[in-house]
Amino acid sequence: MGLEEDAGQVEEPAAEAKPMQGRLSDPSAEPTTPLSQNSEDVVEDASGSAVNSLDSFGQVSPEKTVLRSVRPPSTSVPQEPQLERKRRRRAVVVAAALVAAGLAAVAAFVTYGMELWGGRSIPEVTGYTRRAATEKLEARGFQVVVEDQPSDKTAGIVLETRPPVGARVAEGSQVILVVAAPHVVPDVVGKPLEEGRKAIEDAGAENVAIEFVSSDDPEGSIVSVCPEAGQTFSSQDTITITVAQAYTVPYVLGMQEAEASKKVTAAGLSPKVAYVRSKKPAGTVVAVNPDQGTKISAGGAVELSVSAYVPEDYRHLLEYFSCPTDKLEQFLGEQGFALSSSQSEGEGYEIVYNAAHATVVFDDQPFSHHYGIPSGESLGHGVDGTFFNGIRLDMDASELSGVTTDDRSAVESVANACGFGNIQDLCTQDDIKAPGGMVPSGAGGMTFACGSGVEGDYTWTVLVWSYDGTRHACATCALSTIYDGRIQGFGGVCDYVATIDLFTE
Template structure:
């Protein structure tokens, strides 16, 4: 059957067109009345489709229709309801349809008219169906009765239309349901967006905090940002990062940006400025890469050529050393940062001697004509048994025949061996000295707090250790007290085997505490000595003199005070043994267990912090005399020492800074792509320094008990030591042990003066003094300012400070003759030092 809408052929039982979807209807040929005799011949199914191609008037199809029509009686017009003809119904209302009694010619005209109905193919079928339903429900009043078969046809047609309407209503209901579903979905989406923006789900946004600029002065603190995060339900922590911003400034979030959504309860790391410094991963990277990070530190940055072995593995252009050390902040913003850039050369002291075997490096240097000494120093695990440092520092330039000291790294076993001494007058028995230079160096905590332990020579192979930075400072007025590891007295070795000193144990650790701590106690502001020749004792809190009849134990009002105390843990220390021994406070151990573990691959020390103790004093009377609870000494006194606070953790440890600093100012500038070195003073004139290089001596006392040795190098550097006779034990100046307090520094410039000599400017930042503070001002070097070198027989009156030079020379020589106007040797003097005059030293 053919579709009346689009003309497509469909199956015999199809109700809707498979091409356009229109309802399929069968209509009788134009001009032929529907049969009503109850037979099937006039059924609707036998009526050809209106759109079916018509045959010629004489054709069989048309003849058949006419023949069948002629045998039936003619019916009145409108004798039955019009069958649904969508196109025809719209083009010609039912009442104006052509009369079915028309002949063939008229029928042909009707076909033409039906063909014109194609112009209305776009009329919706639903409207046609509605018209048909109306025609069925309301038949014309003058319409004659219809036969059963016609009624059946009408009923079928009506059911079909009704079914279509029912399906249409179902479609409308589906549309409504879809619309409702869409509305609900949209509402849910809107609600989701609103609640998401309200941060009721999906995490929370990090506060949009501008890192600001130190120029604008509006730099928020990392602490305040962390507090905001805590108030919003985040777990916030701060991480210090070196930068050019002020300390404590907010630098941003780590791994996230402001406004970014983060799961509630997630830990957020706030980057906090630690001020300018050298990142810990600087060494080993290319200088051109590092330069970008250091450029924003806000301090001068200088790049220097540092020699590395030609046969070594260090890549040229990589960073081999820095000042300050990697991971440490800048302490002098004027000096700023130095960066050593690797340059392959066999001249000088190669930077890559660190980590090599001591004997191999020693042999190489001696083959080049240098004098080499070795000393043991605590080191990290990777340097044990190898070179861990040197003096001058690795990478420095060397002058001909210069002496180089190599440091050999040692662990706990080597540290104890460094304390061992042998005395021929004691049957060669191996004893433990009270101190050792093995501990010398700078120790720093992750917080940036540092403690420096320096040594001074007190005799043959005997040194004294002092705190020159950090610790308790001037607390109790003994900040300069010598530190020892056991009860040394007039001799320099431990003599009480029964005491509880860590050095004598097998844990590998050892202590450092003031020697005066077990020598006496405090009486008000006075310190009372309690040795065998004690001259005083404390009575009712007041010092009183002793005599032969005095009861030395009749003491009242005295007290022991907690003073500097350190526990040193070399690599290989048995910390578990110390814990089981009860050395650490129980609460301190619990606190440490909640922190990051200490790095045992590096030597560290613990500083006993008085702030962690409720009580830092103890009464002294006759029964407690000699039992100081703050030091491990004298029998049961040591076993009753207060437990150590803090316990070891990464936060409480002071790690040894293994310095590999070259002599920076002797090094040539390195060319780094995209970098301009910070400006420095005038370049040194090595030729001029060669004219004054040599050894000098300055006598601060007439008897030779106090003098300073000074050596000026051809490169403008200088070294020396204050030499003091130790007269504490009644020895003469000639026989007393000499205590050496070393120092070193360098000159930044040299120029000829009008007197035939030279004027040198000292680099004050380069001067390092490792001696007792009470002698600091008497060495003639500090403050280090402008120096002058005068040739022999220079008039005192022409010198910048001629009268001071005369005074200095008279200390050693006595009063000069009034007519003496000059000196017969060269004189080296420092404007900053009072009454100093260095003269050439005679060997």
């Protein structure tokens, strides 16, 4: 009985210790440190005595069994509030670093823009004058070098800089100012063509013309430039280079005489003209000797064969109309004719050239034998410069040695000598038709034959007659329009011409 009571008493303190057990498991209880981690730790018993021995720890005093403090074993894992504090501290540090870096970047950017470090920018000076640009660059601490460049811009204006505007370079760096300068013709006389042309193009010329001239200078060398060396020009101006070539017969075949002669002279040669019969138009160069392209000495003669302006024969009256009057006058002189008289007759004229064998008359009425009689004002000159509508040729008997009759055959013979074509109309003393009374009966004892024909705009006539045993002949050629209104009442042109020439005073 007593033993059981003692046992109950012993166990009661243990029951009272349960609250402590619950406290040990309470997470809100004050943390404890294991004894194994701190040998200095002690546990007080209920009496307040320290328990310094592990062997005596946990024994319950019968008198007082309540422990004042028990430190449970601690864990090594940090608690949550400490981690949060550390995280906050790190975030603050990072944020402060970022702010500091940002401020540093802004400061660097601002000070770079203020050019307090990192060199200086080349300012805008394009379009400035050389002086103004130089002053602006030197004010910013740059060394200025000027380089001229040919340009159509106003001389002295800045075209560009090197390095370019806006480039950032170290203070004191060299800056090249490219400044506009006028284009100047370089001195290329005496240089080979290609070398001279390149020099002119390099000077800025975009239009280069080349001409050749006969010269004693080396063939292919430049003998002159226009404009001359040293003169200024714009890029669009034409620069003409004249190049030496050997004296060469130029190409003039087919040209007119005057143009061909001028070209031969310009080539440094001497033209010599010889007139020849040709089917080409009068005055056309039909042959050249030496041949075109032949190289000859300076001043050498070049013979130009020219289709004749002048008649092939003085009797070829139709050819007179295609001959220049100055050359015609020269031709008549060469044929032995000399100016006998020249006078005006109303609105017309009469110019007479005499030779021992014939007479040539330029007259608006060539069908009349009334000429050489002073009746008007003297012209004071020959056929040169005169426009004529008609021509008459009176032939001496010596020119008619082959003509023995006064009939069609005689007309044909003279017409052939005059270069006329076929007879289209013919009359004789036996069948002439004229207004009454103009032709005497029996033609006054005269025999004659008169034929006519038309070639282009011209009408020709040939009249052969004999009187008192002497044979005569005349030929005419005139614009057909001079007969308009004249032949009314006559059998035709030949009837009119024979009547006027033989039977009128």
